[in-house]
Amino acid sequence: MSPFKEFIKGFYEQNPVFRLALGLCPTLAVSNSIENAIGMGLAATFVLVCSNVIVSLIRKGVPAKIRIPIYIVVIATFVTVVDLSMAAFRPTLHKSLGIFVPLIVVNCIILGRAEAFAGKNNLFRSFIDGLGMGLGFTFALIILGFVRELLGDGKLMGYPIMGPKFEPVLIFILPPGAFLTLGLLLGLFNWLDTKLKKE
């Protein structure tokens, strides 16, 4: 696969959220506003890229039996870096993301890519894969956040878009709305996929 394809697959063909059903916990929790979605997406992308790079560098020297705990330590280290940096430089974002920042360490996407890809591919490809998957994840979060914030709050990035007459459909920013929106979007992507395959 060419590097460009490697990068782009994370957006549609192998989108972690919409196609691979990975990383669902943070997706539901932080998509109640676009700002949270972007923040979480970029944090996860940073961890994914860094851990993919390190895992790819050490892949020849890691004994197969204990590779999972080693990957976990690598990932946890970068998560701690992101956690502390965010708390220092973006305290409001850190507060609204809450426990989901340290929970990036158990985000199935990151361990999944380390195991399935970075452990078997060279540095450049692992970097591209991490970047593509991470940005694809961010893309999915933004789509979800867009729908939820617009319908549930009447705003986009905090700016009132729908005007004063609009009654926000509150349920969209509450937990049930997350489930419903994600379910419908997943269905939409499935439908889109069958349509594209027919052509």
Added chain:
Amino acid sequence: METDSLMIIAVASIFITNFVFSRFLGICPYIGVSKSLDSAIGMGLAVIFVMTLASMATWLINAFMLQPSTKNLFYIIFSLEEPPDLLYLKTIAFILVIASLVQFVEMVIQKTSPTLYQSLGIYLPLITTNCAILGVALLNIDSNYNFIQSVFHGLTAGIGFTLALILMAGIREQLDLSPIPKALRGIPIAFIMAGLMAIAFLGFSGLKL
């Protein structure tokens, strides 16, 4: 801090802030395992067990190794000048403890009940990446629970998760027999179902304790 009695913690963890329907923790295995009632029950029990043990272990590690207090083991054993603040190691320490615990539970189940081990299959190691386990450990620390409260919270959060899992599995078994639009089959309809159940659980948020 005795602000929350055990009864309040129990009702809150199972109903008001249910781990799946309200806190969004434990979704991945939730979607994967809730297809049949039997594996849902098995997974639920394993999660309860691991959550309780994990709450115990992580609380102890936090209290005696990470917190800069005079009870810090490193301070005592190495006779340091002042208690070291190792709180930044929380994420790494917790996830390693949880990973080891799951490994241990897997070995125990393999020896004592091979049939259960067969049916749980791949889901056991997946409990490690179950955000609910790490989530409950972090929540215990954030809420400043003491040891008993932490363990109880772990136990009841696991029960809440199992409740959600069993409800979902029961419905999904029926759902498989229904005519669902092709695009929505499988995971999408599961999420829409979860959304409807989350609305029901939202009703509990009015409970005044």
